[in-house]
Amino acid sequence: MPPTPTVLLFDIDGTLLNAAGAGRRALERAFAHHGWPGDVFQTMRFHGLTDRAIVRAGLEHGGVSNDDDDAITALLQTYAGIVEDEVLRSEGFLVHPGVEAALDAALAGEAVAVGVGTGNVRAGARAKLARGGLAERFAFGGYGCDHEERTRILALGAERGAARLGVGRAGCRVVVIGDTPRDVAAARDIGAESIGVGTGGTPLDELHAAGATWVFADLTAAGVLDALLGAERG
Numbered sequence: 639m640p641p642t643p644t645v646l647l648f649d650i651d652g653t654l655l656n657a658a659g660a661g662r663r664a665l666e667r668a669f670a671h672h673g674w675p676g677d678v679f680q681t682m683r684f685h686g687l688t689d690r691a692i693v694r695a696g697l698e699h700g701g702v703s704n705d706d707d708d709a710i711t712a713l714l715q716t717y718a719g720i721v722e723d724e725v726l727r728s729e730g731f732l733v734h735p736g737v738e739a740a741l742d743a744a745l746a747g748e749a750v751a752v753g754v755g756t757g758n759v760r761a762g763a764r765a766k767l768a769r770g771g772l773a774e775r776f777a778f779g780g781y782g783c784d785h786e787e788r789t790r791i792l793a794l795g796a797e798r799g800a801a802r803l804g805v806g807r808a809g810c811r812v813v814v815i816g817d818t819p820r821d822v823a824a825a826r827d828i829g830a831e832s833i834g835v836g837t838g839g840t841p842l843d844e845l846h847a848a849g850a851t852w853v854f855a856d857l858t859a860a861g862v863l864d865a866l867l868g869a870e871r872g
Contacts, residue, residue, distance in 0.1 A: 641748050644811045645799030646866060647755030647780065647792055647830075650763055652685070652817035652838020654737050655770045658730030661689075661762055664721040668713050669696065685838070686820030688757030688791065689714060689782040714783070718761035725765040733770045734837040736857030740866060741775045747867050751799035754779030755792045755814055755821075778802060788824040796828060811868060819848035833865050 648654055651661070662684065666676030678699040684692055693710050725731070744752050752775060756763050759782045767773040780795025792814055800807040814825035817838025825832035826849055834845030834853045845853045852865040 642811045642868060643749045643751075643800070643803045643805045643809060644747070644813065644868060645751045645753065645796050645803070646744055647753055647795045647799070647812065647814045648741075648776075649814075649816035649818075649821050650754060650756045650758055650766055652840075653734070653815055653821075653835055654772060655733045655766060656731065656837075657725055657766050657769075658728045658732075660724040660728040660731070660766070661721060661758070664717050664724040664762075665692065665696065665713075667720050667724075668717040671716050672709075672713055674713075685840070686757070686788070686816075686818035688786055688788055689717070689759045689762065690786040691757070693717075694786070714759055718759055721762045722765040725762075725769050728769075731769055733772065734835075734856060736859070736862065737770075737772070740857040740862055741772070743863050744866055745775060749803060750867065751778070751802045752776060753795050753799050754781070755788075755795040755816075755824075756780070757782040757788060757791065759783040788820055789827040792824050792830065793828045796830065813851075813866060815866075817845075819844060822848040822850045831865075833862070 651657060662679050666679055669676035678696050690710060693713050744750055754763060754776050763781055778798045780791035784794050785791050796812045797807050800810045812830035814821055814830050815833045817835050818840050822832045822834055831851040834850035836842050836855045842853050854862055
């Protein structure tokens with residue numbers, strides 16, 4: 639029996655890597671460039687938020703109207719031109735344990751499409767993945783420039799992955815890999831399975847409580863590859 643077509647969607651920040659605040663610093667610079675207070679981000683927690691939602695919240699925290707979508711788009715365009723510089727000189731940047739081995743195993747799987755499901759706009763995603771030596775492993779994804787809501791981003795990523803496999807979305811097993819309850823909730827909303835990892839700082843019991851299909855401390859844990867690739871592995 640042939641394996642079930644599988645689409646894997648990996649979150650980036652906290653799941654694949656830690657950019658050590660590069661995105662935050664780039665947003666602060668973008669806000670300053672447009673004359674808005676970038677220091678609002680010092681007290682904000684970005685955990686699981688999309689870039690567009692972060693900018694909207696930043697404007698609100700700074701006492702600026704956050705209902706101007708054109709202003710938000712302009713800020714994100716400025717951010718896109720800054721983020722690579724911040725990522726390249728981020729001193730604490732690291733790729734989390736087990737990521738490369740898990741990706742290699744997934745890419746070697748039959749009928750498996752490996753993509754990202756991230757709140758990062760494409761420029762931020764590309765910069766972070768490139769710095770981590772991971773960019774070539776991801777040929778598609780759902781991005782923060784696709785939509786403000788993570789559920790819609792993951793739905794688009796799943797559709798793109800299914801298209802790469804030459805099947806309809808309904809014919810695919812979709813697995814979302816993330817480090818926050820927001821990743822888990824969005825996976826559930828699109829009818830996907832989810833793997834919660836503790837590398838982003840969320841306690842494992844919170845990922846369990848959010849309804850993750852599987853929870854692991856990191857991607858080196860026993861059982862990760864079975865969760866990623868399903869019963870057909872091996």
